Amino acid sequence: MAQKTYAGITVDVNEEGYFTTPSQWTREIAIEIAKEEGISLTDQHFDVIEFLRNRHNNGDALSIRSINHSGIIDVKTFYQLFPGAPLKKATKIAGIPKPASCV
Amino acid sequence: MEQDNPVKKVNIICAKGAVEDVYATLVMGNGAVMEGITTNLFFTFFGLDAIVKSRMDKLHTAVVGNPALRLPGGMRMPTLLGIIPGMEAFTSRMMKGEMEKLDIPPVSEFLDLITAGGGKIYACKLAMDMFKFKKEDLSEHVSGILTVGEFYEHAGGVGSHIIFT
Numbered sequence: 117m118a119q120k121t122y123a124g125i126t127v128d129v130n131e132e133g134y135f136t137t138p139s140q141w142t143r144e145i146a147i148e149i150a151k152e153e154g155i156s157l158t159d160q161h162f163d164v165i166e167f168l169r170n171r172h173n174n175g176d177a178l179s180i181r182s183i184n185h186s187g188i189i190d191v192k193t194f195y196q197l198f199p200g201a202p203l204k205k206a207t208k209i210a211g212i213p214k215p216a217s218c219v
Numbered sequence: 220m221e222q223d224n225p226v227k228k229v230n231i232i233c234a235k236g237a238v239e240d241v242y243a244t245l246v247m248g249n250g251a252v253m254e255g256i257t258t259n260l261f262f263t264f265f266g267l268d269a270i271v272k273s274r275m276d277k278l279h280t281a282v283v284g285n286p287a288l289r290l291p292g293g294m295r296m297p298t299l300l301g302i303i304p305g306m307e308a309f310t311s312r313m314m315k316g317e318m319e320k321l322d323i324p325p326v327s328e329f330l331d332l333i334t335a336g337g338g339k340i341y342a343c344k345l346a347m348d349m350f351k352f353k354k355e356d357l358s359e360h361v362s363g364i365l366t367v368g369e370f371y372e373h374a375g376g377v378g379s380h381i382i383f384t
Contacts, residue, residue: 179322180332191335200255219323
């Protein structure tokens with residue numbers, strides 16, 4: 117298993133950089149990963165990250181549709197906050213596994 | 220090798236209007252948008268039903284002439300059962316129920332998601348003329364009505380692929 121150091125903390129990641137131990141995640145770490153992805157995190161980003169982490173902790177599957185129904189942001193804003201591949205980027209920054217969903 | 224030549228753009232053509240045909244296009248298209256791939260969806264012939272407002276959320280799946288269709292439990296659906304009035308609507312409703320459980324949205328909502336992420340939806344001009352549809356009949360998410368030539372212009376570029384579902 118690979119390891120990476122963010123904000124002075126060493127965390128376990130897979131070969132694609134996704135956390136394998138989500139409990140090692142902190143807000144400071146998120147800021148560092150986001151920098152790597154070219155994103156500077158705002159409160160709105162953190163609202164989304166919190167939603168993703170809660171959903172993961174509850175064992176619920178992640179889909180682009182679940183973001184739209186989250187009541188936090190709509191999908192258009194989600195694409196703007198995490199440009200490119202939003203669900204992949206957001207889950208990486210949130211320190212949870214890459215979503216296995218096709219929708 | 221895969222990293223050297225990533226898929227940068229997909230242009231998906233949907234020419235059929237059954238649930239499974241339209242969803243193949245929508246799932247592939249939405250998946251591309253989610254990966255940050257430039258996405259054009261082109262609906263033609265019976266596929267137009269997927270972007271006609273009054274029809275898009277009422278698509279059916281064929282219960283006659285569909286040898287892969289099975290009854291709950293796994294037995295093949297006898298063709299004769301398919302001709303019972305209401306059977307097609309019933310089967311289509313069941314399929315949509317199963318899709319809902321997997322968080323697969325209705326067609327109109329799928330178009331919302333795809334266009335929110337920057338995906339583009341187009342209608343085929345020739346098929347519009349043939350079926351006598353007007354622009355007003357189409358979903359507001361449709362970006363334009365294209366000729367074949369215009370479709371190919373939109374499809375240009377390195378790493379661009381055309382998929383016919």
